[in-house]
Amino acid sequence: MSLRSPLSRARGLGSAKSGVHHFWVQRLTALALIPLTLWFVFSVARLAGGSYEATYLWVHYPPFAVTLVLFLAIAFWHAALGVQTVIEDYVGHEGWKLTMLVAVKFGLAILGVACIFAVLKVALS
Amino acid sequence: MSTNKAVASKATNRPLSPFMIGPFYKPQLTSMLSITHRLTGLVVTLGSLFIAGWLISLAAGPYWYEGYAHHMLAWYGQVLLFLWSWCTLFHLCNGVRHLGWDVGFGLDLKTAYLTGYSVVIVSAVLTIAVWILAYAA
Numbered sequence: 001m002s003l004r005s006p007l008s009r010a011r012g013l014g015s016a017k018s019g020v021h022h023f024w025v026q027r028l029t030a031l032a033l034i035p036l037t038l039w040f041v042f043s044v045a046r047l048a049g050g051s052y053e054a055t056y057l058w059v060h061y062p063p064f065a066v067t068l069v070l071f072l073a074i075a076f077w078h079a080a081l082g083v084q085t086v087i088e089d090y091v092g093h094e095g096w097k098l099t100m101l102v103a104v105k106f107g108l109a110i111l112g113v114a115c116i117f118a119v120l121k122v123a124l125s
Numbered sequence: 126m127s128t129n130k131a132v133a134s135k136a137t138n139r140p141l142s143p144f145m146i147g148p149f150y151k152p153q154l155t156s157m158l159s160i161t162h163r164l165t166g167l168v169v170t171l172g173s174l175f176i177a178g179w180l181i182s183l184a185a186g187p188y189w190y191e192g193y194a195h196h197m198l199a200w201y202g203q204v205l206l207f208l209w210s211w212c213t214l215f216h217l218c219n220g221v222r223h224l225g226w227d228v229g230f231g232l233d234l235k236t237a238y239l240t241g242y243s244v245v246i247v248s249a250v251l252t253i254a255v256w257i258l259a260y261a262a
Contacts, residue, residue, distance in 0.1 A: 027227060030220050037217050041210060041255055048259035049198060052187045059183060072176075079170040086163055108170070115177050118184035 022081060029078035036071040056122060065123035069116050076112030080105055154241045162219045165212040172209035210255050215248040 002009070043064075047055050058064055083104045091097040140149045146156060175197070182193035196202050222240045225231050231240050 027224060030224060034217065034221065037213060041213060042258065045210075045255045045259040046262050048262055049194075050262070052183070052190045052194075055183055055190070059180075076173065079166075079173065082166045083170055086167065108173075111173060111177050115173075115180050118177075118180040121184040122180075 022084075026078065026081045026085075029074050029081070032074050033071075033078055036067065036074065039067065040071050059119055059122040060125075062123065065119055068119045072112060072115045072119065076108050076115075080108045083108070155237055158219060158241050158244065162216060162223070165216040165219075168212040169209065169216055172205075172212065175206070175209060207252075207256065211248065211252045214251045214255070215244070218244040218248045218251070 043058070047058060059068065084101060087097060087100050087104065091100055146152055146160070150156070178193055179197070182189040197206060222231070222244055225240070231237060
């Protein structure tokens with residue numbers, strides 16, 4: 001029997017101190033994505049319909065390339081955590097749940113790395 | 126979990142969470158925005174395929190980029206991009222509302238409705254602003 005109060009146990013974040021890791025990272029990435037997403041959406045709108053050269057030079061400019069990589073890495077991470085929550089909430093069958101979780105995480109990891117590689121290829125060429 | 130399965134098989138006739146809204150549970154602004162937050166999150170994630178297509182075609186060269194841009198600038202591409210932009214901006218605005226709740230702000234009913242209506246209006250205004258900028262550029 002533990003002498004710790006329920007509140008003290010909750011504040012200790014559990015035995016491995018990882019009980020709120022998913023929740024916390026979801027919020028941290030959300031916070032970072034507020035300015036990054038606004039920047040991305042309005043930048044893309046300004047580039048809309050523009051030439052290949054204009055878009056190339058935009059991605060090639062180091063500050064934008066760095067911000068793009070940050071946006072992509074954090075956005076795909078946030079997406080993976082979010083979709084994980086939806087799957088865990090609505091998919092009851094354990095086999096399906098596991099399959100979908102693995103597929104989504106692998107898929108988003110591949111997509112995210114491909115996007116970042118594309119940015120780096122343009123930025124470093 | 127095996128306990129989940131036991132509970133689920135015992136009560137298969139009861140209305141389950143997202144499907145109870147409508148016939149069993151009156152739709153409200155708060156619950157509608159909550160489900161919309163999840164749906165827009167999923168749409169934005171699916172829309173990341175468009176970002177990937179855009180960046181990968183850019184890295185592949187002018188030939189691929191022009192081919193991709195051709196589809197994105199066609200009416201169906203524009204419709205998908207419009208949907209994606211609104212979903213992104215709605216998810217962002219409502220996400221700020223969620224972050225407020227996480228630190229204990231706006232949990233009372235009156236503020237929850239006020240911020241709820243604000244999210245609908247601000248996300249619409251931002252979406253229109255993005256598209257005005259896109260067509261003015």
